Amino acid sequence: MSIVEVDDLRKQYDPPKGVLAVDDVSFSIEKGEIFSLLGPNGAGKSTTISMLSCLLRPSGGDARICDHSIGSDSQAVKESIGVVPQDIALYGDMSARENLHFWGVMYGLTGDELARRVDEVLELITLTERQKDRVDKFSGGMKRRVNIGAALLHKPQVLYLDEPTVGIDPQSRRAILDGILELREQGMTILYTTHYMAEAQELSDRIGIIDHGKLIALGTHEELVKLVGEKTEVHLGVDKHLHEVAETWRGIAGVGSADLEDEGMLASLLVDDANAVLPAIFLAAETAGVRITSLNVVEPNLETVFLHLTGRALRE
Amino acid sequence: MRRVLAIAWKDLRSIYRQPSALATMLAAPLGVALILGLAFGGQGSFQLQPVTTVVADLSAAPAGTDGADGADGADGADGADSAGAPDGVQRSSAVLVDVLTGKELDDLIDATRVKTAAAARRAVDDGEAAVAVIIPAGFDDAVSGTGGAQTQVEVYTDPTQQIGPAVVEGVVRQVVVEINGARAAATAAARLGTVATIGTAGDIETIKAAAEDAARRFVAGGGGEGVVIEARAPSLPGSAASNDPGITGIVLAGQLVLFTFFGASIAARTILVEQEEGTLARLFTTPTTRGSVLGGKFLLAYLTVLVQSIVILLVGWLAFQIDWGSFAPVAVLVLTGCAVACGLAMLIGAFSRTLAQEGAIGSGIFLVLALLGGNFTGSFASGGVASTVSRLVPNGWLLAAWDTAMRGGTVADIALNVLVALAFAAVFFVVAAVVLRRRFA
Numbered sequence: 191m192s193i194v195e196v197d198d199l200r201k202q203y204d205p206p207k208g209v210l211a212v213d214d215v216s217f218s219i220e221k222g223e224i225f226s227l228l229g230p231n232g233a234g235k236s237t238t239i240s241m242l243s244c245l246l247r248p249s250g251g252d253a254r255i256c257d258h259s260i261g262s263d264s265q266a267v268k269e270s271i272g273v274v275p276q277d278i279a280l281y282g283d284m285s286a287r288e289n290l291h292f293w294g295v296m297y298g299l300t301g302d303e304l305a306r307r308v309d310e311v312l313e314l315i316t317l318t319e320r321q322k323d324r325v326d327k328f329s330g331g332m333k334r335r336v337n338i339g340a341a342l343l344h345k346p347q348v349l350y351l352d353e354p355t356v357g358i359d360p361q362s363r364r365a366i367l368d369g370i371l372e373l374r375e376q377g378m379t380i381l382y383t384t385h386y387m388a389e390a391q392e393l394s395d396r397i398g399i400i401d402h403g404k405l406i407a408l409g410t411h412e413e414l415v416k417l418v419g420e421k422t423e424v425h426l427g428v429d430k431h432l433h434e435v436a437e438t439w440r441g442i443a444g445v446g447s448a449d450l451e452d453e454g455m456l457a458s459l460l461v462d463d464a465n466a467v468l469p470a471i472f473l474a475a476e477t478a479g480v481r482i483t484s485l486n487v488v489e490p491n492l493e494t495v496f497l498h499l500t501g502r503a504l505r506e
Numbered sequence: 507m508r509r510v511l512a513i514a515w516k517d518l519r520s521i522y523r524q525p526s527a528l529a530t531m532l533a534a535p536l537g538v539a540l541i542l543g544l545a546f547g548g549q550g551s552f553q554l555q556p557v558t559t560v561v562a563d564l565s566a567a568p569a570g571t572d573g574a575d576g577a578d579g580a581d582g583a584d585g586a587d588s589a590g591a592p593d594g595v596q597r598s599s600a601v602l603v604d605v606l607t608g609k610e611l612d613d614l615i616d617a618t619r620v621k622t623a624a625a626a627r628r629a630v631d632d633g634e635a636a637v638a639v640i641i642p643a644g645f646d647d648a649v650s651g652t653g654g655a656q657t658q659v660e661v662y663t664d665p666t667q668q669i670g671p672a673v674v675e676g677v678v679r680q681v682v683v684e685i686n687g688a689r690a691a692a693t694a695a696a697r698l699g700t701v702a703t704i705g706t707a708g709d710i711e712t713i714k715a716a717a718e719d720a721a722r723r724f725v726a727g728g729g730g731e732g733v734v735i736e737a738r739a740p741s742l743p744g745s746a747a748s749n750d751p752g753i754t755g756i757v758l759a760g761q762l763v764l765f766t767f768f769g770a771s772i773a774a775r776t777i778l779v780e781q782e783e784g785t786l787a788r789l790f791t792t793p794t795t796r797g798s799v800l801g802g803k804f805l806l807a808y809l810t811v812l813v814q815s816i817v818i819l820l821v822g823w824l825a826f827q828i829d830w831g832s833f834a835p836v837a838v839l840v841l842t843g844c845a846v847a848c849g850l851a852m853l854i855g856a857f858s859r860t861l862a863q864e865g866a867i868g869s870g871i872f873l874v875l876a877l878l879g880g881n882f883t884g885s886f887a888s889g890g891v892a893s894t895v896s897r898l899v900p901n902g903w904l905l906a907a908w909d910t911a912m913r914g915g916t917v918a919d920i921a922l923n924v925l926v927a928l929a930f931a932a933v934f935f936v937v938a939a940v941v942l943r944r945r946f947a
Binding site for chain 1: 788792
């Protein structure tokens with residue numbers, strides 16, 4: 191049984207004519223899995239997480255977290271989850287330790303257990319040395335780490351992270367992503383929302399692509415790429431025109447198409463497997479007396495998947 | 507409960523670390539009380555300074571004489587008689603002079619005598635006196651005559667002053683009324699004798715003389731007791747002693763009540779602060795219930811104004827020597843005032859969407875309540891429409907209770923006021939709770 195099951199979740203603001211922010215979204219998450227919701231801004235990711243956090247009442251559908259319904263058993267759901275909001279939600283005039291202590295109390299921790307968990311989380315987010323400093327004096331990356339740490343105090347079974355790397359430097363982002371992977375190694379189930387394709391691709395066991403409130407695709411990275419039949423692009427630059435050798439390339443098994451640009455000096459090929467066809471491509475060029483001056487291989491990614499599915503780029 | 511306390515304590519520490527909050531809650535009410543207290547003469551009751559008065563008694567001069575410089579007026583000796591008055595009986599003019607210059611009215615009138623009317627008027631014109639009382643020439647003859655002749659005491663006043671001259675005029679008017687009364691009685695007696703034709707012409711003359719004598723003796727004796735002004739303060743039912751809280755005490759009590767409204771709003775505002783900063787939503791994702799969150803905020807507001815009230819009371823007692831009253835009624839009033847302030851603040855916070863909105867609406871409401879309730883004017887004790895209006899708002903009831911407590915009242919004396927104020931608080935809180943639960947459902 192999945193640890194998270196979402197069934198036809200729906201949210202409409204100001205019905206009946208208001209915005210339909212989430213439109214019958216269904217998915218499940220297995221225990222120990224990192225599941226990403228990938229989509230542009232305004233796609234419905236945060237609204238979905240808000241409903242799964244019992245912050246927003248769904249307009250329709252239901253979800254079960256650790257076998258507790260978000261509609262009828264919200265207290266039990268909240269005890270099972272940890273939520274890392276998109277924006278920093280900490281008390282700036284309190285120290286890192288004071289913040290963690292307070293949130294620990296809010297999660298029901300007390301006494302020695304609370305003190306011990308605060309120490310552990312401070313170490314996990316590598317802020318033990320700065321635990322007595324006020325949070326409003328921290329850098330953005332440090333605040334993000336405290337923001338995440340506050341959701342880990344009670345050892346939740348499922349962790350929601352709503353775009354946790356927005357607006358931070360690459361180094362801090364790297365640290366956060368590594369931390370998330372480490373949590374997965376420890377067996378935590380993670381629901382991760384992002385509009386960064388690279389993050390979804392790197393972290394996730396499975397990805398749900400969401401746009402305009404609808405879940406338009408769901409699966410592993412490979413499944414999604416195959417789902418839309420995207421091919422690898424191979425871009426070649428040559429020292430003389432390619433018209434003859436281009437015909438030869440089109441005849442190689444595994445090459446879908448070969449288009450010429452720049453008066454025949456540049457070629458773009460769509461291939462099934464770059465590793466398999468490149469030797470034949472090079473041999474054909476050599477036979478035709480054409481020297482290849484540049485090579486660029488672009489494998490299909492979620493950006494191309496999104497573009498294929500929606501007609502728009504993910505970053506628009 | 508632990509979560510409620512944690513929420514309250516977190517915000518309480520934060521509030522009392524903010525200089526702006528401390529200024530609003532503590533410095534402002536104490537500063538206002540200090541300024542108003544100094545303006546009204548410190549700790550004592552509101553007191554009128556003695557009115558500087560000059561008196562020109564020209565009664566001994568012939569009628570129509572204005573007492574030009576050099577002409578004789580009364581010589582200033584108390585009770586001096588002039589020719590024609592019966593031996594041992596004080597003249598009417600002397601009675602008036604005695605009243606104005608006597609010790610009984612020392613606190614109200616600081617009178618000196620001058621010889622002429624011109625000098626008296628000049629003293630007022632030059633700002634040396636607020637009032638000049640000019641007893642005209644022929645005054646006593648006109649008074650003692652029973653033929654209805656009129657005479658006029660002139661009260662010449664400084665037009666820039668109102669209270670002082672009004673007091674002197676009132677005193678003079680009182681004496682004149684008594685003189686007129688005596689004249690009326692004497693005239694009636696003389697005419698009665700004449701109409702009744704009770705005797706010969708000589709008998710009539712005897713009656714007239716007797717009536718004149720009676721009039722003079724009345725004014726000098728029975729009516730000549732002087733003008734008595736009795737100052738009384740309202741006594742409270744059930745209180746054996748009645749202490750005067752003084753102007754500073756009344757002002758500080760008004761500021762205490764008003765600024766606890768502001769103090770409570772600073773605390774209640776934390777809901778909106780947390781909403782804007784995202785921590786409120788985060789709180790709602792934890793197992794901590796909405797009731798606990800709101801309960802923590804109410805407890806925070808209550809503790810904030812409780813500390814604020816205690817500090818103001820202590821400073822008032824130590825620095826301004828204000829006697830707030832017995833411990834029991836003071837404690838009841840502090841606890842009740844805190845409940846009213848918190849309920850009101852929660853209500854305003856519940857209907858506000860942003861911090862800016864809450865600040866603007868709250869300030870406006872508090873000031874209107876203060877004006878209606880008499881926090882600045884003491885109108886709750888003035889009687890009439892103002893006092894009635896003050897009963898429309900909870901602070902009016904609280905201030906009236908504080909006034910009673912400071913005058914020595916007991917818990918029983920303020921019970922009705924406390925109950926009404928608590929009823930206001932209960933309504934505020936219930937409505938706020940309903941609105942907040944719906945908003946954060």
